[in-house]
Amino acid sequence: MADPAAEIAAFGYELGLLKRMRRTGWWHVGVRDPESVAEHSMRVAQLAGLLAAEEGADPAKAAYLALWHDTQETRTGDVPHTARPYMDKPDPRRITADQTAGLPDRARESVRRAVDEYETGESAEALYARDADKLEMLLQAVEYRDTGALRVDGWIESARKSLRTDTAKRVADAATSVSPLAWRER
Numbered sequence: 604m605a606d607p608a609a610e611i612a613a614f615g616y617e618l619g620l621l622k623r624m625r626r627t628g629w630w631h632v633g634v635r636d637p638e639s640v641a642e643h644s645m646r647v648a649q650l651a652g653l654l655a656a657e658e659g660a661d662p663a664k665a666a667y668l669a670l671w672h673d674t675q676e677t678r679t680g681d682v683p684h685t686a687r688p689y690m691d692k693p694d695p696r697r698i699t700a701d702q703t704a705g706l707p708d709r710a711r712e713s714v715r716r717a718v719d720e721y722e723t724g725e726s727a728e729a730l731y732a733r734d735a736d737k738l739e740m741l742l743q744a745v746e747y748r749d750t751g752a753l754r755v756d757g758w759i760e761s762a763r764k765s766l767r768t769d770t771a772k773r774v775a776d777a778a779t780s781v782s783p784l785a786w787r788e789r
Contacts, residue, residue: 620677622642626640627682633752646739647672652665654768658768677702695718696715738766744758
């Protein structure tokens with residue numbers, strides 16, 4: 604067995620790709636420098652924690668599930684929605700199994716359980732993490748629209764239709780009527 608610390612370090616370097624990897628779908632509407640997968644994932648985790656807390660679930664668990672929801676993209680890249688009819692969706696569990704194969708047992712099982720729970724989508728925390736993913740996309744679309752990107756309404760409507768929890772739906776309603784700079788007025 605390899606050195607557990609070296610295995611964690613190597614996986615840490617792989618995860619670092621997410622900081623440089625751009626969310627590609629936004630290029631379709633003219634966003635020249637879209638957010639990275641890591642930037643997206645950070646706000647998804649934060650929103651998942653907030654949604655879970657608001658609805659009485661475990662915010663730390665929801666945030667943890669959300670942190671791992673797109674890490675497989677180090678191996679596949681960010682595949683835009685328009686590419687999906689032409690390719691099979693990669694299996695996140697299989698990718699995660701490969702990514703974590705060399706990790707020490709507890710770390711490996713922690714990540715694999717998180718990805719499995721997110722993908723299964725049956726726990727309350729997974730539901731909030733999934734809603735947070737869509738809600739983050741909605742917020743990002745509103746922000747891009749506010750800075751001049753056109754034709755983002757499809758992202759906003761797609762996100763709204765995907766939301767399942769009451770809190771996420773209320774936040775989405777508010778997000779479409781509140782300025783992205785409203786926080787500055789507080």
